[in-house]
Amino acid sequence: MTSLVLVGAVLGTAEFLHWRASWSELGAEGSRGGREAVVVLGYRNAGGRANWMNRWRVRAGIRSFDPRAEESLLVLCGGAVGGPVPEAELMAAYARERGYAGAIGRDGASRTTWENVTNAIPLIEDAATIKVVSNSLHAAKARGFLRQQRPDLAARLVRGADYRFGEQLWLRPIAVVIDLRHSLRSRRGARPVP
Template sequence: MLFAIYKIAGAFVAPPGIFITLIIIACLWALRRPRKPLLFIYLCILALFFYFISIPFTTRLLLAPLENTTKPSLPEGNAVVVVLGGGQRRSIDPAKLDPSPHSLVRLIGALELSIEFNWPIIVCGGSYSGEIPEAVAMANKARRLFPNITIYEEAQSRTTWENIKNTIPILKSLGVKDAILVTHGYHMFRAIMTAKEMAPEINWYPYPVGESRDLVPLSLMDFLPKASDFQINSIALREYLGIVAYKTRLLLRLT
């Protein structure tokens, strides 16, 4: 019982729970005379939205359709592993360059395939404002760990669409028809949809990594706000918006 109280209290006095607490206080303040019923309703809706986007239970709901849609698949012959970047610690100093945890998860998945099947890797990711490209950060990390692996860098792209677009010429120059696409499970549906649309002549094989939702029975912890779940839920919502945008773009091209 004390443990539950400790967890509940901690969840609502640290971010993101503290923001929910402050909004609730503002809700109560709106009921003071002169009452502001519209402001009260607005703040209640805002608190509920902030709460639901911050809890692991919502993570399960949002990620299940994304992570369950695409299963891993591999070709039987020669292939190239294409790993999409997931961010980095931005730096102009090579000594302080490091892939983000998201990028590392994807890179590890690609390295596992490369080591097991002796497939080369293409790492994707450019820069936004003059820092060292993300592809360079991933390639440097991979080469330090496994210097004998063949790695190609696609260091100009800033979006998933550009990742695929800039990777296609590299695949064609290598004369490869089979490409394994490595990215997080929540991102795979949009990534593989983009790849198949842009380069149908290439056989794209999805290899999702890094499932982010919990797979244990529900408990109190699934209903307490957490910063990590606020982040992943925000990413999931952005993925849904991205899927809608990509499908709308495809529909407009067909009409």
């Protein structure tokens, strides 16, 4: 019984932290309608096909589109960090396999979350609404990086559809630990951690 309570507490805490992160670092000026950009952050990909995490992120990015938007742009970020093909290219191929026929912007050079944000800026500058999609903690970190780099664009940040209650429940505690580790490393050093 004690083990079940402990597991429930860990899962519940992780779920709460992800929910809270999904509402953090949002802007005040995002508008409905107009042009929207949905930025999907890649995850280390070793093979020649999008891995399960990048496939999930692409699906979450596509479900983040607002049907009232005049125009939507899917921005896929990630260089060849874990393999020979940039994550952005692998995710673009997967989006097309899923039937997505809309506009795609690619950042195939970045190797860190900070670089994802830096390289996405030219692709999202004219968007009225900007959404960042990843796991909720990672997306919040990227929104914070955008706020540091371009506060004017961060004011247009609105919530994406990457958080759903109970989705990937088993993965959320792991993401919390990874985020905590990165936060501790970045506090020790001056540069942002991916």
